[in-house]
Amino acid sequence: MTRKAAITILGSPEEIKKRWGEAGYRPDYIDSADAGVTFKPAPGDRGTEIHVDLDKTAPGGKLGEMAMKLSGREPLAKVKDDLRRFKARVETGGIPRSEGSPEGELAERKLKQRPAQPLEKSELEKVGV
Amino acid sequence: MRANVWNGRNSVEVENVPDPTILNDRDAIVKISSTAICGSDLHLYDGYIPTMKKGDILGHEFMGEVVEKGKGVANLDIGDRVVVPFPIACGDCWACKHELYSVCENTNPNAGMAEKVFGHSSAGIFGYSHLTGGYAGGQAEYARVPFADVGPIKIEEDFSDEQVLFLSDIFPTGYFGADLCDIQGGETIAVFGAGPVGQFAIASAVLMGAERVIAIDQYDYRLQMALNKAGATDIVDFSKDPDIVEQLKELTGGRGPDAVIDAVGMEAAHGHGALHAAERVKQATRSESDRGHALRDAILACRPGGIVSVIGVYGGLLDKFPSGAFMNKGLQLRAGQCHVQKYLKPLYDHIRNGDIDPSFVVTHRMELGRAPDGFETFKHKQDECVKVVLKP
Amino acid sequence: MAFPPRPVDSTLHGVVDYMAGATLTTVFPRLAGIEGTRSARQIRTAGAAHATYSTMTDYPLGIVKAIPFKAHLALDAVGALALAATPFVTGQYRRGRSQWVPHVALGLFELASLAMTDPTGKGEFHGDIEAVREANQEDPHRKIYEGPPAVKRPVEVAALNSA
Numbered sequence: 001m002t003r004k005a006a007i008t009i010l011g012s013p014e015e016i017k018k019r020w021g022e023a024g025y026r027p028d029y030i031d032s033a034d035a036g037v038t039f040k041p042a043p044g045d046r047g048t049e050i051h052v053d054l055d056k057t058a059p060g061g062k063l064g065e066m067a068m069k070l071s072g073r074e075p076l077a078k079v080k081d082d083l084r085r086f087k088a089r090v091e092t093g094g095i096p097r098s099e100g101s102p103e104g105e106l107a108e109r110k111l112k113q114r115p116a117q118p119l120e121k122s123e124l125e126k127v128g129v
Numbered sequence: 130m131r132a133n134v135w136n137g138r139n140s141v142e143v144e145n146v147p148d149p150t151i152l153n154d155r156d157a158i159v160k161i162s163s164t165a166i167c168g169s170d171l172h173l174y175d176g177y178i179p180t181m182k183k184g185d186i187l188g189h190e191f192m193g194e195v196v197e198k199g200k201g202v203a204n205l206d207i208g209d210r211v212v213v214p215f216p217i218a219c220g221d222c223w224a225c226k227h228e229l230y231s232v233c234e235n236t237n238p239n240a241g242m243a244e245k246v247f248g249h250s251s252a253g254i255f256g257y258s259h260l261t262g263g264y265a266g267g268q269a270e271y272a273r274v275p276f277a278d279v280g281p282i283k284i285e286e287d288f289s290d291e292q293v294l295f296l297s298d299i300f301p302t303g304y305f306g307a308d309l310c311d312i313q314g315g316e317t318i319a320v321f322g323a324g325p326v327g328q329f330a331i332a333s334a335v336l337m338g339a340e341r342v343i344a345i346d347q348y349d350y351r352l353q354m355a356l357n358k359a360g361a362t363d364i365v366d367f368s369k370d371p372d373i374v375e376q377l378k379e380l381t382g383g384r385g386p387d388a389v390i391d392a393v394g395m396e397a398a399h400g401h402g403a404l405h406a407a408e409r410v411k412q413a414t415r416s417e418s419d420r421g422h423a424l425r426d427a428i429l430a431c432r433p434g435g436i437v438s439v440i441g442v443y444g445g446l447l448d449k450f451p452s453g454a455f456m457n458k459g460l461q462l463r464a465g466q467c468h469v470q471k472y473l474k475p476l477y478d479h480i481r482n483g484d485i486d487p488s489f490v491v492t493h494r495m496e497l498g499r500a501p502d503g504f505e506t507f508k509h510k511q512d513e514c515v516k517v518v519l520k521p
Numbered sequence: 522m523a524f525p526p527r528p529v530d531s532t533l534h535g536v537v538d539y540m541a542g543a544t545l546t547t548v549f550p551r552l553a554g555i556e557g558t559r560s561a562r563q564i565r566t567a568g569a570a571h572a573t574y575s576t577m578t579d580y581p582l583g584i585v586k587a588i589p590f591k592a593h594l595a596l597d598a599v600g601a602l603a604l605a606a607t608p609f610v611t612g613q614y615r616r617g618r619s620q621w622v623p624h625v626a627l628g629l630f631e632l633a634s635l636a637m638t639d640p641t642g643k644g645e646f647h648g649d650i651e652a653v654r655e656a657n658q659e660d661p662h663r664k665i666y667e668g669p670p671a672v673k674r675p676v677e678v679a680a681l682n683s684a
Contacts, residue, residue, distance in 0.1 A: 008223075010221070010222060010223050010226070045223075046223055047223070077241060080241060081241070084240055084241075087222075087234070087235065088219075088235045091219065091221040091222050091234075091235055092155075092219040092220075092221045092222075092235050092276075093154070093155070093201065094153050094154060094155070095153075095238070096153075096217075096219075096235055096236045096237065096238045096253060096262070096275065097152045097153055097238060097275075098238050098239070098253060098262040098263045098264045098265075099186075099263060099264060099265040099273075100182070100185075100238075100239065100259045100262065100263015100264070101238040101239055101259075101262070101263055102152065104238050105238045105239070105240060105241065107241065109238075109239075110239060110241055110242050113180075113182055113239075113259045113263050114182075114263070115134075115182045115183065115184030115185050116182065116184070116185035116186055116256065116259070116263045116264060116265045116266065117132065117134065117146040117147070117184055117185070117186045117265050118146060118147040118148060118149040118150065118265055118273065119147065119150070120147050121147075124150065129150075129152050
């Protein structure tokens with residue numbers, strides 16, 4: 001069972017490490033989980049690699065793991081969500097939002113997508129736009 | 130606003146949906162003046178692409194006027210006339226910086242979903258299932274365009290919509306297919322599929338200096354368009370003789386074409402008897418998602434040492450790939466969703482120079498409300514249909 | 522998915538038709554332990570009839586496209602009920618379970634498959650061609666057959682540029 005995730009971001013390790021600590025960038029889930037985070041330069045012109053290692057085992061053993069996967073709250077998926085959001089913020093200045101996933105990448109959303117059509121005014125507030 | 134939405138297999142409907150609003154600083158809202166139905170929309174219509182949801186707005190080929198923009202969009206003004214590329218690209222990631230816009234790393238908010246199917250996510254696409262992000266498409270009156278500072282191209286000249294609309298997808302896609310063939314001048318190129326993308330692949334091969342361009346299809350009217358309009362020099366009508374590989378060998382003095390473009394994809398029509406029946410059964414039971422007749426024939430027909438360029442859309446897995454032919458003949462297999470943003474300017478230049486008039490593919494133009502009929506006519510190749518443009 | 526879900530399209534239904542027909546006429550009676558009895562003959566006949574009218578159905582796996590798909594589905598339903606009812610009509614059900622259970626089971630299987638089959642026989646054109654022609658603001662035939670080519674060969678472009 002893979003307990004590690006990695007992502008590569010365009011930027012030097014110094015810049016990336018600095019951003020990781022800043023408000024508005026700092027990833028929520030990885031912070032609250034007991035994860036080991038390391039920063040490495042990526043080969044060539046590719047920037048910086050961030051590696052996240054989830055040390056603790058999922059509560060509830062194998063069944064607990066499956067239950068979390070089904071409800072979209074599996075730790076590894078949430079770690080990956082966090083990494084992708086961080087990358088998008090650093091590289092593009094924001095997170096990608098679609099009509100199907102208006103909150104941006106969220107593991108829970110993948111199981112219950114909105115239809116791909118514009119949101120009503122009431123939904124916009126809920127989504128934080 | 131009104132929009133054409135997916136309503137289940139073989140069903141689309143024009144419904145009233147909310148108007149789009151800005152969600153991000155780099156968004157713009159475009160009031161759509163023309164939009165089209167793509168061959169790849171048919172894979173959605175036929176139910177072969179997973180993760181569709183009832184109510185999804187379809188359409189990824191559209192153009193119109195900028196009516197609203199986020200604070201991060203400096204290069205466009207309200208009132209600008211723009212054509213919008215179908216892949217959504219951020220312009221800032223490694224892929225975009227290397228002009229690989231259709232595999233942008235930051236525009237699919239459902240990247241986790243795509244990773245499970247493809248290993249990695251590609252860019253977000255307008256109106257093309259939740260695997261590519263669940264973005265609302267452009268067969269509607271308005272559309273929200275993310276990263277409007279990267280994608281859309283401003284049209285300042287006085288061209289009709291249909292002369293520039295196809296910069297959004299099918300002209301760059303056909304051109305990309307021909308570009309992958311490394312045409313230096315004098316080659317023989319075979320194009321499987323004489324639908325709109327095939328027509329542009331043929332026209333692009335001609336523009337690049339290919340000496341012979343062979344169009345392959347089963348519908349005579351499409352082959353005639355290829356000959357009369359797109360610049361094809363030869364045609365192969367496989368409804369008359371199903372052995373495409375032999376006919377291509379004959380047309381090329383036994384050598385085989387120097388490069389072959391697959392502009393057909395996963396719903397390939399033709400197969401040799403038993404293999405076709407077996408594939409249809411496997412597709413019906415969803416144990417195989419893609420039909421590989423065109424790709425197989427392309428690999429068998431291509432001359433040894435040649436290039437097979439794949440721009441036809443595939444979605445999943447296909448059986449019976451001729452790995453022996455591919456390897457032993459030393460072929461190159463090159464593929465992709467077109468990196469449209471890379472080709473917009475050079476192709477707009479071709480249009481401005483008078484080298485090509487892309488409106489040649491349009492056979493049907495109707496009001497947006499007729500989209501369901503448009504889909505059916507296009508799908509079943511009725512009424513000599515090649516390309517349907519919808520006017521909101 | 523809509524309820525009840527109908528994932529079986531006309532092609533898949535055809536596959537099941539032929540597989541069922543083949544199995545029923547050949548090995549089914551032996552597998553059900555009723556070889557040599559009246560039941561075996563009844564089931565074999567049902568299988569053969571089913572396969573025969575399948576070959577005459579207007580769907581992707583039909584050979585002579587004579588019987589409309591919906592009519593085929595109606596025949597399936599009638600046949601299923603008839604087969605299930607047969608042991609009770611003839612009275613052979615009294616000879617033991619093996620003389621009626623296979624019939625009823627097959628009947629239920631057929632009815633279940635019908636409940637999951639999409640009766641619209643998708644794949645046929647459902648548009649209105651006249652409406653399309655009227656709504657079309659363009660002339661397809663003219664676009665294909667009239668007027669000059671839409672693309673210039675490089676030789677022509679070079680000549681234009683040097684002129």
